[in-house]
Amino acid sequence: MSDRNPTPAGGPLVEGPHDPEHDPTASYALEPEYVAALTRRLVATSGHSVQVHSPLDGAPLAHIPQSTDDDVAEAFARARRAQAAWARTSLDERSAVLLRLHDLVLDRQDEIIDLTVLESGKARKHAFDEPLHIALTARYYARTAHQHLDTERKLGVVPGLTRVEVNRIPKGVVGIISPWNYPFTMALCDGLPALLAGNAVVAKPDAQTMLTALLAAQLLEEAGFPKDLWQVVAGPGSEVGPSIIGRADYVCFTGSTATGKLVARGCADRLIGCSLELGGKNPLLVLRDADLEKAAEGAVRASFSNAGQLCVSMERLFVADQVYDRFVERFVARTQAMTLGATLEWGNDMGSLISQAQLDTVVAHVDDAVAKGARVLTGGRARPDLGPFFYEPTILEGVTPDMTCFGHETFGPVVALYRFHDEADAVARANDGSYGLNASIYSQDGARARTIARQVLCGTVNINEAFGATFASIDSPMGGMRESGMGRRQGSEGVLRYTESQSVATQRLIRFAPMLGMSDETYAKVMTANLRLMKKLGRA
Structure with missing residues (x-):
């Protein structure tokens, strides 16, 4: 693995490097006026704020005002007023605003990427995925709006004499609780179809990446969405989350399985719907006829994109005996060639973990595995010389069920290798556990791979690709089976979840x-x- 040291990027958001003699830990800072403009979008009157830091270098980025329960109530009141008018807006007008957002996101992608990297610590190429995904989502729903939401004729009981139509009525105000790992994508991708369907949104982004989510809200207004249609509140999930669940007409949550269960219980108490994208321990299968160069390249992206902090990334690689040694040689070599660094520039293959807590989890999982007999083929070390939360991309062999990382989600740049001889056994091992979010299969026989895919208990399965094929194909639903969640984003299901069907x-x-x-x-x-x-x- 090679390293790239921090270099100043400049640009409209960044003042440039601080004087290292006075503050040797800080490399980047945001313009105070820029931060103030973003945080003014928050509904937050508590007088209390929380300081956030960049994972790149530990430098302080901003003080984020915190919301009270009264602020959440005010946010919902504003959203309901705006939603009543928005629901009367034609579908063509709503679609036109989405298309303006598409162009605006592409035009402002450098700003979006800069802020995403500063707040999340990810490599620039992984931050680029975020405006790309939002542009795809905005364009897809704008172009297919009538397909999903127009009044639909159905069969009547008496042909010619019974006319039946199904209308799609917006739920009202949708509560969206989004995570830190893809702060721009997850701030918007679930909310755009909600807006298209005629709803308003009250959003609670994760505290660690609030500025990126506030920039997303600003771009919505610049694209032409009504001012109060998208409200943003801030605060601990344990406090603000129940306040949102107690007022929303529908809740969309992305995060851990444990928290997702709490969200589901809260929604069940109020008899409102919810969609939950939760944890995963995702498997990748390399079959005996796989193209090993493609499989090794894909496995690197599958395992180490965004430092493994991706809900659909792979943490378990099952490789056929016949190709195991040759695949491992290629996979290890590609992993060792990765470049790591804390910078806003292009050129790094992997950035930082988000926080000390995330680093502690990764260290604990690897140390536990090694102590119990696992072998580190590459990586296995924290890298404080690069940044406070860096950890090398790590490949483990010999992981057994008594090790924490065997069945628990690491959510970091750590992957375990397993041999298999029989493909049925590989599928059974891939299905082991309670998760079922994403899987990947590498084979040169597409038909055979698709047959195997039907046996894998995951909401999405990518063939000869890590995760991008399903995630970027917005017309197809994306979500988890079993304890990886309920409901789906994307496609028809991704927008119809925000409507009530009305038969007339x-x-x-x-x-x-x-x-x-x-x-x-x-x-x-x-x-x-x-x-x-x-x-x-x-x-x-």
Whole structure:
């Protein structure tokens, strides 16, 4: 592994490097006016603020004002007023705003990426994925709005005489609780279809990446969404989360399985819907006929993108005996060639973990595995010389069920290798545990790989790709099975979850009751005969 030392990037957001003689730990800072403009978007009147730091170098970035329960109530009140007018706005107008957002995100991508890197510590190339994904999401829902949300004709019980239509009515105000690992993507990707469907949003982004989420809210308004339609509140999840769940008409949550269960309970108490994208211990299968160069390249991206802090990244690699040694040689070599560094510039293959807590988890998982007999093929060390939370991309061999990282999500740059001989056994081991978010299969026989994919209990399966094929294909649903979540983002399911279906039937000429002096018994016989006739005619 090679290292790239921090270098100043400059640009409209960054003042440049501090004087190292006065503050040797700080490399970057944000313009105070810029921070003030973003934080003014918060509904937060507590008078209390929390300081956030950049994972790149530990430098302070901003003080984030904190919200009270009254602030959350005010945010919902504003959102409800805005939603009432927005719901009357035509679908074409809503779509046009989404297309303006598409262009705005692409035009402002450097600003978005800079802020994302500063707040999350990720490599610039991984930060680029965020405006890319939001542009794809905005364009997809704008172009397919009528396909998903137009009133739809359905079969009536009496052909020609019963007209049935299904309307899609917005839920109202959607609560979105988003994580820190993809702060721009997760701030917006679930909310854009909610807005398209006629809802308003009250968002609570993670405290560690609040500025990126506030920039996302600013871009929504600049694109033309009404000012109060998207409200942002800040505060600890344990305090602000229940306040949102207690007021929202629907809740969308991305985070840990443990917290997701609490969200689901809160929503169940109020009989409101929710969608949850939760944890994973995702498997990658390298079959005996895989292209090993492609599989090794894909495994690096699958395991170490965003330093492994990606819900769909791989932590378990199952490799066929016939190709195991050759694959491992290539995978280790590619991992060792990765460049690490704390910088806003392009050129790094991996950046930092987000926090000391995340670093502590990674260290604990690797140390526990090694103490119990696992072998480190590469990596296995923290790198404080690069930044406070850096950890090398790490490949483990010989991981056993008694080791913490065997079944628990690490959410860091750590992956375990396992041999398999029988593909049925590999699928069974991939399905082991309670998670089921994402999987990957490498094989040169696409049809065979797709057959195997149907046996893998994951919400998405990528063939000859790590995770990007499903995640970037916005027309397809994305989400988890089992304890990896419920509900789906993207595609029709990603927007229809924010609507109530309303069936409207118009009846002509006949009624569903005896007519013209007919007795109840005769009516029953006539209806029975009609049912038999409809079956013979092939009617639904």
